[in-house]
Amino acid sequence: MNNNRKIDYIKAFGENLRALRNSKKVSMEKLALAAGIEYSQIFDIEHGKINTTISTIHLIATALEIPEKDLFDFTF
Template sequence: MDMRKLVGRNVARLRREKGLTQEEVAERSGFSQQYLSSLERGRRNPTVITLFELAQALEVPHIDLLMPDDEV
């Protein structure tokens, strides 16, 4: 399982479920829109602190960013 892709899919899904754009999440989290785009495409390897800050910005438990999904 590629954790970078899993986290990216989860961030993108949760962001869409909340009705947020990458720009809005960037503003809330302090990360750039470019970073979030790369993260959602599985091209970034976020730290534990980054995951925590993104979860706060998305208003979800941080574990939600790591939950397995059905996509392989």
């Protein structure tokens, strides 16, 4: 995957996370607290600023009470 596609994928992942979080009516602050991670990390993921780890994805999915695969259910 070239660098531009990688960046697009990371941004699409973040947008999907934001949509899922909003559909659950959970703020970034509440998600961060429930997942045991920093608010700034949620912010950076949702804004496509960082390529997060699989363990963080697991924490986020658990906090949102969704399967991890739902976080990857998007097109870019």
